[in-house]
Amino acid sequence: MVAAFKRPGWYRALLGTLVAAGLGVGLVVVLRSISGLSAFQSEQTGYPQVIVPLIMAPLGFLLGIGCFDYWLRWAFGLPTIPEDHAMHGAKSWKDYFKVNTDHKVIGVQYLCVNFFFFFVSGLMAMLIRAELAQPGTQIVSASTFNGLFSAHAAIMIFVFVVPVFAGLANYVLPLMIGAPDMAFPRLNALSFWMLPIAGILFVASFLAPGGAFDAGWTGYAPLSTGAPLGQSFFNLGVQFAGASSIATALNFLVTIITMRAPGMTFWRMPLLVWANLSTSLLVVAATPFIAGAQFMVFFDRILHTNFFQFGAGGDVISYQHIFWFYSHPAVYIMILPGFGIISEVISTHARKPIFGYRLMALALIGIVVLSYSVWAHHMFVAGMFSWLRVPMMLTTLLIAVPTGIKIFSWLGTLYFSKIHTRSTAMLFALAFIVTFTIGGISGVMLGMVPFDIHVSDTYFIVAHIHFVLFGGSVFTIFAGVYHWFPKMTGRMYDEKLGRVHFWGTLIGTWGTFIPMHWVGMDGMPRRVADYASQFGNWNLLISCFAFMLGAVQLVFLYNMIVSWRFGPRAEANPWRANSIEWLVSSPPPIYNFDEIPRVVGGPYEFGIPGARHAIMAGEGAEVPAGQPSVVGH
Amino acid sequence: MFSNRIPIAKMAAAVVVLSAITCAIMLSINWNGAEDSTAAPKIDDLMNIAIVLSTVIFWIVMVALAYALHAFKAKPGDESDGEPIHGNTRLEIVWTLVPTVIVLFLGGWSWKVLDEVEEPTGHQLTVDVFSQQYAWSFGYPGKEYAYSQGVLHVPVNRQIVFKMHSQDVIHSFWVPQWRIKKDNVPGITTTAIVTPDKVGTYQLICTELCGFGHASMRAKVVVEPEAKWAKWVAGLKEKVPTPLMVSVKQDTETNPEPLERVDAE
Numbered sequence: 001m002v003a004a005f006k007r008p009g010w011y012r013a014l015l016g017t018l019v020a021a022g023l024g025v026g027l028v029v030v031l032r033s034i035s036g037l038s039a040f041q042s043e044q045t046g047y048p049q050v051i052v053p054l055i056m057a058p059l060g061f062l063l064g065i066g067c068f069d070y071w072l073r074w075a076f077g078l079p080t081i082p083e084d085h086a087m088h089g090a091k092s093w094k095d096y097f098k099v100n101t102d103h104k105v106i107g108v109q110y111l112c113v114n115f116f117f118f119f120v121s122g123l124m125a126m127l128i129r130a131e132l133a134q135p136g137t138q139i140v141s142a143s144t145f146n147g148l149f150s151a152h153a154a155i156m157i158f159v160f161v162v163p164v165f166a167g168l169a170n171y172v173l174p175l176m177i178g179a180p181d182m183a184f185p186r187l188n189a190l191s192f193w194m195l196p197i198a199g200i201l202f203v204a205s206f207l208a209p210g211g212a213f214d215a216g217w218t219g220y221a222p223l224s225t226g227a228p229l230g231q232s233f234f235n236l237g238v239q240f241a242g243a244s245s246i247a248t249a250l251n252f253l254v255t256i257i258t259m260r261a262p263g264m265t266f267w268r269m270p271l272l273v274w275a276n277l278s279t280s281l282l283v284v285a286a287t288p289f290i291a292g293a294q295f296m297v298f299f300d301r302i303l304h305t306n307f308f309q310f311g312a313g314g315d316v317i318s319y320q321h322i323f324w325f326y327s328h329p330a331v332y333i334m335i336l337p338g339f340g341i342i343s344e345v346i347s348t349h350a351r352k353p354i355f356g357y358r359l360m361a362l363a364l365i366g367i368v369v370l371s372y373s374v375w376a377h378h379m380f381v382a383g384m385f386s387w388l389r390v391p392m393m394l395t396t397l398l399i400a401v402p403t404g405i406k407i408f409s410w411l412g413t414l415y416f417s418k419i420h421t422r423s424t425a426m427l428f429a430l431a432f433i434v435t436f437t438i439g440g441i442s443g444v445m446l447g448m449v450p451f452d453i454h455v456s457d458t459y460f461i462v463a464h465i466h467f468v469l470f471g472g473s474v475f476t477i478f479a480g481v482y483h484w485f486p487k488m489t490g491r492m493y494d495e496k497l498g499r500v501h502f503w504g505t506l507i508g509t510w511g512t513f514i515p516m517h518w519v520g521m522d523g524m525p526r527r528v529a530d531y532a533s534q535f536g537n538w539n540l541l542i543s544c545f546a547f548m549l550g551a552v553q554l555v556f557l558y559n560m561i562v563s564w565r566f567g568p569r570a571e572a573n574p575w576r577a578n579s580i581e582w583l584v585s586s587p588p589p590i591y592n593f594d595e596i597p598r599v600v601g602g603p604y605e606f607g608i609p610g611a612r613h614a615i616m617a618g619e620g621a622e623v624p625a626g627q628p629s630v631v632g633h
Numbered sequence: 634m635f636s637n638r639i640p641i642a643k644m645a646a647a648v649v650v651l652s653a654i655t656c657a658i659m660l661s662i663n664w665n666g667a668e669d670s671t672a673a674p675k676i677d678d679l680m681n682i683a684i685v686l687s688t689v690i691f692w693i694v695m696v697a698l699a700y701a702l703h704a705f706k707a708k709p710g711d712e713s714d715g716e717p718i719h720g721n722t723r724l725e726i727v728w729t730l731v732p733t734v735i736v737l738f739l740g741g742w743s744w745k746v747l748d749e750v751e752e753p754t755g756h757q758l759t760v761d762v763f764s765q766q767y768a769w770s771f772g773y774p775g776k777e778y779a780y781s782q783g784v785l786h787v788p789v790n791r792q793i794v795f796k797m798h799s800q801d802v803i804h805s806f807w808v809p810q811w812r813i814k815k816d817n818v819p820g821i822t823t824t825a826i827v828t829p830d831k832v833g834t835y836q837l838i839c840t841e842l843c844g845f846g847h848a849s850m851r852a853k854v855v856v857e858p859e860a861k862w863a864k865w866v867a868g869l870k871e872k873v874p875t876p877l878m879v880s881v882k883q884d885t886e887t888n889p890e891p892l893e894r895v896d897a898e
Contacts (some may be wrong), residue, residue, distance in 0.1 A: 310820025
């Protein structure tokens with residue numbers, strides 16, 4: 001038994017969590033007693049006896065589960081355990097519940113945790129729509145309602161959309177570039193294990209006195225600086241999700257830049273790799289800003305600093321500037337990897353090279369650059385320096401250009417192709433083009449200052465963000481999950497159920513979010529539990545579609561779980577794709593490749609007789625005529 | 634170069650017809666409600682221009698997608714590849730430049746509308762807006778500095794400059810029929826300008842999440858002829874309470890409001 005507590009694992013994690021939490025409480029009690037204060041303090045923004053353990057317990061958990069073992073042994077001069085590979089690869093399902101350094105295991109861990117929180121947060125959305133089905137308050141109080149939509153958004157953004165792309169890329173990206181793993185496998189494991197902590201903090205805030213954080217996922221000061229204890233859970237959760245995100249992005253950057261297989265020049269990288277390169281550039285530079293913003297709110301709350309305390313010289317609007325300097329690039333963090341997925345899926349299932357590959361890659365970089373200069377379009381009515389509005393409007397509108405290039409190039413890819421719609425992945429990719437076009441159009445309209453002034457903070461905004469985040473990002477996530485499901489699990493999913501899920505999701509998305517545009521323009525503000533009775537019928541309709549959208553996700557869940565266990569065996573390359581991950585078995589062997597493959601051409605050379613993207617070790621090394629056999633970068 | 638293999642003319646015709654029908658429907662709907670300020674028709678016109686351009690672009694994408702799905706869907710059993718076309722520089726330049734021109738046009742028009750609706754006129758009336766969780770109140774500067782709670786009266790056809798102050802958290806001032814909105818930010822004074830041009834009664838809606846009472850933070854707005862308005866103001870018994878006046882003074886002294894256009898003139 002003692003041995004179980006000494007080994008990295010759940011016993012030691014439990015012990016670590018409890019000991020760290022106990023130390024936290026003890027520290028507070030002792031220090032406060034020495035200072036002559038009452039042991040516990042329960043002002044609404046205080047609660048040091050909760051806050052300090054809340055910071056320490058996750059660290060104790062990470063120590064216990066084994067995220068720091070190797071580094072600590074090395075730091076203390078103990079013999080490290082580098083080569084037994086005990087933390088690499090999964091032999092049984094139990095290995096998915098341990099710290100693992102295999103990027104494929106970590107990818108699956110990410111996806112499962114992310115989808116768990118997707119369903120938790122989706123359930124919150126269902127409660128929100130149930131409350132909004134009729135005017136008046138029926139199901140939850142106004143305070144609980146505020147907590148529900150805040151937690152819904154925070155969980156969807158920080159523990160689903162942002163990290164699920166990291167999870168997908170974790171699995172496929174090293175395979176795609178012909179690398180045996182990520183550059184920093186232990187850091188990769190740490191990134192993963194920080195995520196459930198963030199999710200649990202967000203959900204656990206419902207147990208805090210005063211309820212969950214209820215200042216919206218945007219947490220504007222000074223509402224957030226004076227909010228009940230739950231807000232601190234949000235401030236801390238964002239730190240864990242943010243740290244996870246930054247570490248993963250660094251990992252991707254180093255992996256992509258240094259670990260590509262011989263012959264894979266930048267212009268031979270699949271667009272998914274380009275997309276994750278762009279996303280990682282955004283994450284490493286922008287995410288520290290939201291971490292900073294939340295720390296400042298946190299310090300205002302618990303240490304009584306005055307960053308945003310207007311009575312003490314603090315500046316309320318600066319919170320929004322710092323917050324949106326991350327949170328606008330964040331919307332691209334939540335869509336660029338999706339663009340990459342769509343490019344892979346469309347090219348593969350249309351059997352044709354991506355139209356304008358280089359412009360597609362450059363458009364991603366263009367979006368990265370522009371996205372740093374548009375944040376204040378969230379603040380046209382905020383009372384900021386008014387001169388800022390026009391330049392921010394122009395950059396906002398211009399960002400539609402690279403986005404348009406992507407849409408047109410996918411359309412161009414479809415011309416003179418052979419479109420196969422047998423895969424649910426392709427259906428989601430095609431529907432994404434339609435839905436994202438609508439979301440893009442409402443985005444351009446929102447960029448126009450005079451119109452934005454009218455619809456700011458109304459249901460038009462809710463409609464727009466769900467069109468781009470659900471109809472956009474989530475559709476690409478589904479496309480990616482269906483596309484790589486055979487690779488990840490070695491099984492095929494049920495196409496019939498996939499189709500049910502697809503059509504239900506498409507109709508549900510449109511039915512739910514299209515009418516929201518109108519109720520917003522017509523005068524319904526967002527973030528309200530109760531509304532004028534004139535909007536009653538529309539909201540009932542919206543709620544009905546929302547319930548259908550929610551219900552049909554259960555089909556997806558069933559399909560994934562059952563197919564993973566019982567689905568027919570998948571071939572190595574069921575979609576007959578070109579990129580390297582399809583050249584290895586499904587699922588791939590433990591270290592991906594016996595020998596690193598050699599890249600000899602572009603990733604989308606469909607329709608060119610004899611053209612190859614990569615040659616595996618052991619294959620005849622003839623390079624097709626007409627293709628240079630350049631090795632190196 | 635593809636024109637001989639794709640029915641460009643038919644597709645263009647489809648785009649024109651579908652766009653015309655959609656625009657006819659979209660433009661006949663009154664999306665934003667009554668237009669009861671001088672700014673409202675300008676903003677709605679801007680929106681309509683955006684709707685027309687968006688509709689055309691939407692149908693271009695849809696028709697192009699629909700034709701591709703119709704013409705290039707693989708026949709059952711056809712496992713061959715598509716044609717190895719890698720791109721077309723001329724086409725790529727077109728779909729970079731045309732959207733650039735369109736969005737810059739929309740940007741320019743928006744800028745023009747923004748300037749027009751915020752253009753100060755001579756005969757302005759300044760009204761102070763005070764917000765706190767979860768109520769609105771209003772101050773009418775003048776030697777009396779009259780104060781009213783929960784009800785805002787303004788004269789018709791006169792430019793109103795609202796000076797906004799918040800006592801606690803951020804609130805936002807929205808009268809949908811006027812198409813204006815501005816956050817009330819604690820610690821600073823923000824400004825919104827509007828010229829109501831219809832007589833009527835409206836609702837002032839708080840649109841920035843401000844706590845559990847956010848949904849019900851409303852006030853009544855009455856627009857009436859100037860003489861009637863003057864009589865109403867004269868009839869107000871209360872003066873703006875001292876704490877509010879103190880905070881207004883502090884706002885303006887310690888945190889001069891962000892440079893609004895109206896002051897830059």
